[in-house]
Amino acid sequence: xxxxxxxxxxxxxxxxxxxxxxxxxxxxxxxxxxxxxxxxxxxxxxxxxxxxxxxxxxxxxxxxxxxxxxxxxxxxxxxxxxxxxxxxxxxxxxxxxxxxxxxxxxxxxxxxxxxxxxxxxxxxxxxxxxxxxxxxxxxxxxxxxxxxxxxxxxxxxxxxxxxxxxxxxxxxxxxxxxxxxxxxxxxxxxxxxxxxxxxxxxxxxxxxxxxxxxxxxxxxxxxxxxxxxxxxxxxxxxxxxxxxxxxxxxxxxxxxxxxxxxxxxxxxxxxxxxxxxxxxxxxxxxxxxxxxxxxxxxxxxxxxxxxxxxxxxxxxxxxxxxxxxxxxxxxxxxxxxxxxxxxxxxxxxxxxxxxxxxxxxxxxxxxxxxxxxxxxxxxxxxxxxxxxxxxxxxxxxxxxxxxxxxxxxxxxxxxxxxxxxxxxxxxxxxxxxx
Amino acid sequence: xxxxxxxxxxxxxxxxxxxxxxxxxxxxxxxxxxxxxxxxxxxxxxxxxxxxxxxxxxxxxxxxxxxxxxxxxxxxxxxxxxxxxxxxxxxxxxxxxxxxxxxxxxxxxxxxxxxxxxxxxxxxxxxxxxxxxxxxxxxxxxxxxxxxxxxxxxxxxxxxxxxxxxxxxxxxxxxxxxxxxxxxxxxxxxxxxxxxxxxxxxxxxxxxxxxxxxxxxxxxxxxxxxxxxxxxxxxxxxxxxxxxxxxxxxxxxxxxxxxxxxxxxxxxxxxxxxxxxxxxxxxxxxxxxxxxxxxxxxxxxxxxxxxxxxxxxxxxxxxxxxxxxxxxxxxxxxxxxxxxxxxxxxxxx
Ligand SMILES: Cc1cc2nc3c(=O)[nH]c(=O)nc-3n(C[C@H](O)[C@H](O)[C@H](O)COP(=O)(O)O)c2cc1C
Numbered sequence: 001x002x003x004x005x006x007x008x009x010x011x012x013x014x015x016x017x018x019x020x021x022x023x024x025x026x027x028x029x030x031x032x033x034x035x036x037x038x039x040x041x042x043x044x045x046x047x048x049x050x051x052x053x054x055x056x057x058x059x060x061x062x063x064x065x066x067x068x069x070x071x072x073x074x075x076x077x078x079x080x081x082x083x084x085x086x087x088x089x090x091x092x093x094x095x096x097x098x099x100x101x102x103x104x105x106x107x108x109x110x111x112x113x114x115x116x117x118x119x120x121x122x123x124x125x126x127x128x129x130x131x132x133x134x135x136x137x138x139x140x141x142x143x144x145x146x147x148x149x150x151x152x153x154x155x156x157x158x159x160x161x162x163x164x165x166x167x168x169x170x171x172x173x174x175x176x177x178x179x180x181x182x183x184x185x186x187x188x189x190x191x192x193x194x195x196x197x198x199x200x201x202x203x204x205x206x207x208x209x210x211x212x213x214x215x216x217x218x219x220x221x222x223x224x225x226x227x228x229x230x231x232x233x234x235x236x237x238x239x240x241x242x243x244x245x246x247x248x249x250x251x252x253x254x255x256x257x258x259x260x261x262x263x264x265x266x267x268x269x270x271x272x273x274x275x276x277x278x279x280x281x282x283x284x285x286x287x288x289x290x291x292x293x294x295x296x297x298x299x300x301x302x303x304x305x306x307x308x309x310x311x312x313x314x315x316x317x318x319x320x321x322x323x324x325x326x327x328x329x330x331x332x333x334x335x336x337x338x339x340x341x342x343x344x345x346x347x348x349x350x351x352x353x354x355x356x357x358x359x360x361x362x363x364x365x366x367x368x369x370x371x372x373x374x375x376x377x378x379x380x381x382x383x384x385x386x387x388x389x390x391x392x393x394x395x396x397x398x399x400x401x402x403x404x405x406x407x408x409x410x411x412x413x414x415x416x417x418x419x420x421x422x423x424x425x426x427x428x429x430x431x432x433x434x
Numbered sequence: 435x436x437x438x439x440x441x442x443x444x445x446x447x448x449x450x451x452x453x454x455x456x457x458x459x460x461x462x463x464x465x466x467x468x469x470x471x472x473x474x475x476x477x478x479x480x481x482x483x484x485x486x487x488x489x490x491x492x493x494x495x496x497x498x499x500x501x502x503x504x505x506x507x508x509x510x511x512x513x514x515x516x517x518x519x520x521x522x523x524x525x526x527x528x529x530x531x532x533x534x535x536x537x538x539x540x541x542x543x544x545x546x547x548x549x550x551x552x553x554x555x556x557x558x559x560x561x562x563x564x565x566x567x568x569x570x571x572x573x574x575x576x577x578x579x580x581x582x583x584x585x586x587x588x589x590x591x592x593x594x595x596x597x598x599x600x601x602x603x604x605x606x607x608x609x610x611x612x613x614x615x616x617x618x619x620x621x622x623x624x625x626x627x628x629x630x631x632x633x634x635x636x637x638x639x640x641x642x643x644x645x646x647x648x649x650x651x652x653x654x655x656x657x658x659x660x661x662x663x664x665x666x667x668x669x670x671x672x673x674x675x676x677x678x679x680x681x682x683x684x685x686x687x688x689x690x691x692x693x694x695x696x697x698x699x700x701x702x703x704x705x706x707x708x709x710x711x712x713x714x715x716x717x718x719x720x721x722x723x724x725x726x727x728x729x730x731x732x733x734x735x736x737x738x739x740x741x742x743x744x745x746x747x748x749x750x751x752x753x754x755x756x757x758x759x760x761x762x763x764x765x766x767x768x769x770x771x772x773x774x775x776x777x778x779x780x781x782x783x
Contacts, residue, residue, distance in 0.1 A: 024585055025578070025580050033520055033609075033610055034520070035489075035490070035521045035523070039490070058608060059509070060608070061591070061606060061608060068586075068588040068591050068606070069588075070584045070585060070588045071583055071584060071585060072585055073585055074585055074591075075571065075586070075608065075609065075610040076608060076609065077513075077517040077520050077521070077609050078510070078513040078514045078516070078517040078608075078609060080483065081482065081486045081514050081518055081521065082517060082520075084483045084484075085486045085487065085489050085490050085521035085522075087450070087487055088450070088454075088488075088489070088491050089490050103507065103510075104507070104510070105505070107474065107541040108474070108505070108506065108542070111480055112480050112483060115479040115480040115483040115484070116483060118449070118450075118479060119449075119450045119479070119483060119484065119487045138602070138604035139509040139603050139604055139605070140507055140509060140601075140603075141508075141544075141600070141601040186543045187540060187541055187542060187543040188540050188541075189475075189537055189538075189540050192477050192478050193477075193478075194448060194477075285583075287583075
C-alpha cells in the first residue's frame with residue numbers, strides 16, 4: 001500500500017443562530033443580532049485561519065400549536081447584508097450565506113452574490129437551500145405553490161442560471177447579453193456586475209435526501225451535512241463522492257463538511273461533564289415536551305418531562321409545528337425512542353437529550369484534535385462546520401487550544417496562502433463558459 | 435437646522451475602497467447622509483451591499499441606498515434595510531424607487547412593465563408593509579426569561595397580515611425592530627406620481643428644481659399633503675437635489691450657471707461654479723425657508739465631493755450655518771426626526 005499524503009482539514013464556523021443549539025441562558029451569552037457579535041465570531045474564525053464563516057437562514061418564525069415558538073433564540077438579521085459588513089472587518093475569511101432558491105429570483109440573487117464577491121475580494125459563498133412550504137410562502141409574492149418535487153429542479157435551474165449570468169461578462173471585462181429560457185425561468189438582458197474575483201462564488205448544498213445528494217454531486221463545491229458519526233459519515237462520503245464521476249467531476253471538486261459541536265475540558269471527565277450540562281441547557285423541560293410534540297403530533301403538555309414516554313402512537317401527519325423541516329417516519333422515530341428509553345431507563349427529557357443533538361467531539365484538546373483528524377484521514381469528512389453553543393465567544397477556546405494541535409499534526413494551515421475562498425478550499429477556478 | 439447630504443455614485447467602480455473613501459470624506463464634512471443609487475438595468479453593484487460594506491468603516495454618517503420595489507420581494511427588502519440599520523448601529527436609510535422599463539421586467543421574467551402611477555402605488559404598499567414589519571417586533575420582545583424558559587415574549591411579536599394589490603405578507607419579520615425603529619425613508623418627489631407616496635411615507639423628500647421659488651412651492655405642496663395624510667408636516671424634510679460641478683473652483687460662477695442659480699440639464703438641475711458661490715446659494719435658499727437642506731450629486735465624484743466638503747461646507751460652518759460635529763449617533767438624530775412609536779405596541783398578537 002502506498003502512503004497517501006495527509007489530507008488537510010477544512011474548517012468553517014457557524015454563527016449560533018435561531019434554534020436550541022444556543023444556550024441563551026448562559027451568563028456569557030450576548031446578542032444574536034448586534035453586529036459586534038458577528039464581528040467577534042468572524043474575527044475569531046479568521047484568527048483561527050478558518051476557511052469560511054457560515055450563516056443559516058429562516059424566512060418565517062417557527063410556530064408551534066398555532067403560536068410563535070418562544071423557547072429558543074428567535075430573530076436574525078439578513079445574511080448577505082451582514083456578510084458585506086463583515087467583509088470590512090476581515091481580510092481572508094470566506095463569507096457564506098444561506099439563501100433559499102425557492103423564494104428568490106436568479107437575476108437579483110446572482111447580482112447580490114457577485115457584489116459580495118467583489119466587495120470581499122473573492123470570499124463569497126452561497127448555501128443553496130430549498131424550502132418549498134406554503135407556511136414560508138405566505139411571506140412572499142410567489143406564495144407557496146411550489147411542489148416538493150419541483151424544489152430541486154428549480155434549485156438546479158437557479159444555480160445554472162446564476163452561473164450563466166456570472167459568465168455573461170468576459171474575463172477581460174466585456175458585458176454580453178444573456179438569455180435563459182427553461183422550465184422555471186425565462187429571462188434576458190444584461191447583467192450589471194462584471195465577473196467577480198472568484199468567477200463564480202462557491203456553491204454549498206445542505207440537504208441529506210437522495211435528490212439533495214444528486215444535486216450536490218452535480219453542482220455544489222461544498223456539502224453541509226448532518227451526517228457525522230464515523231461510520232455514517234464514511235457511508236455518506238463514499239455515496240456522494242461516488243456520484244461525481246458521472247458529472248465529469250473528481251473527488252477534489254466537492255468538499256464534504258458535517259456540522260459538529262466541540263466541547264473541551266482539561267480532562268476527559270471534565271469535558272463529558274460540560275457536554276452533559278450543555279445538553280441539559282439546550283433541552284429545557286419545556287423544550288423536551290415540545291420536541292416530543294413535534295414527533296407525536298398531539299398535545300403532550302400534561303406529560304411530565306421527568307416521567308416516561310407516552311404509550312400512545314404518533315398521529316400519521318404531524319402538523320403542530322410549522323417552519324421546521326421534519327425528517328423521517330414519525331412512528332419509526334417514536335418506536336426507536338421508546339426502545340432507547342426502556343433500555344436505559346430514561347425520562348422524556350433524558351431521551352430527547354440522548355437521541356437528539358448533533359455529532360459532538362468531546363474531550364481534551366489533544367483527544368479532539370486526534371479525533372477530528374481521524375475522521376478526515378478516514379474519509380468520513382473533508383472538514384467540519386463548527387456549530388458553537390455560545391454567541392459570540394463559542395469559538396474562542398477551540399481556536400486557542402485545538403487549532404495549534406491540528407497545525408502540529410500537519411493537517412491544518414499555519415497561514416492563508418491565497419486570498420479567495422476557492423483558494424482556501426483548494427477548489428479550482430471555474431472555467432469561463434462564454 | 436440646515437441638512438446636507440451627498441451622492442457617492444461612481445460610474446463603474448466595483449471595489450469597496452473607493453466607496454469607503456468617499457463616505458469618509460462626506461463624514462469628515464459632517465453631512466447627514468450619503469446616497470448610492472441603484473437599478474437593475476445599468477452597470478453597478480448592489481447599492482445596499484456597498485453601503486453595508488461601508489458601515490463598519492465609518493462611524494456617524496447616514497447610509498441611504500436605493501432599493502427598488504417593483505421586482506423585489508417586500509419581505510426581503512425590509513429585512514435587508516433593517517439589517518443595514520443593525521450593522522450601522524442606527525444609520526440606515528432607504529431610497530425607494532420603481533422600475534418602469536420592459537428591459538428591467540425581462541431580467542425577472544415575472545411580470546411586464548407597468549405605468550409609473552401603478553408602480554408608485556405599489557411602492558407605497560411596500561413602504562407601508564415594511565413599516566409594519568419593522569414594528570412587528572416590539573422593542574422589548576426579547577426577554578430571555580430564565581424562570582419561565584422563554585427567550586421572547588410572543589405577545590410582543592405581531593403578524594402583519596398585509597394584503598396589497600400585488601403581494602401579501604403574513605409576518606412577523608425575521609429581524610427584530612431595528613435601532614432607529616424605522617430606518618429613514620427617502621423618496622424623490624420631483625415627479626408627480628411619486629409625490630403622494632413621499633408625502634405619506636417619506637422622512638426625506640428630494641426635489642429636483644432650478645429655483646428657490648419652485649422648490650418652495652413643491653415643499654408647501656408636500657407639507658400640505660402630509661398633513662392631509664394625518665402626519666406632522668414638520669416630520670418631513672424637503673431637500674433640494676442638485677448636481678454640482680465645482681470644476682471651476684477658483685473662478686466666480688458664470689451668470690446663468692452658479693451665479694444665477696442652477697440650470698436644467700438632462701442629469702437634473704446642474705449647479706456649476708465655485709464652492710463659495712454654492713455656499714451662498716445654499717445659505718440663501720435655506721435662509722428664505724424654501725428648503726430644509728440639500729442633496730448634492732458631485733458631477734465628478736472625488737474632485738467635487740472634496741471641494742464640497744473642504745470648500746462649501748467649511749464655509750457654511752464658518753458662518754455658523756452648519757454644524758461642526760454630530761451631536762447624535764443615528765441618522766434620525768442628524769435629521770432631527772423622532773424615533774417612531776411602534777404601531778402595534780400594547781396590542782396582543
Ligand atoms: C446541515 C443542514 C443545514 C441546513 N440549513 C438550512 C437553513 O439554514 N435554512 C433552510 O431554510 N434550510 C436549511 N436546511 C434544509 C435544506 O435546505 C433542505 O430544505 C432540507 O434538508 C430538506 O431537503 P432534503 O430532503 O434534501 O434533506 C439545512 C439542511 C441541512 C442538512
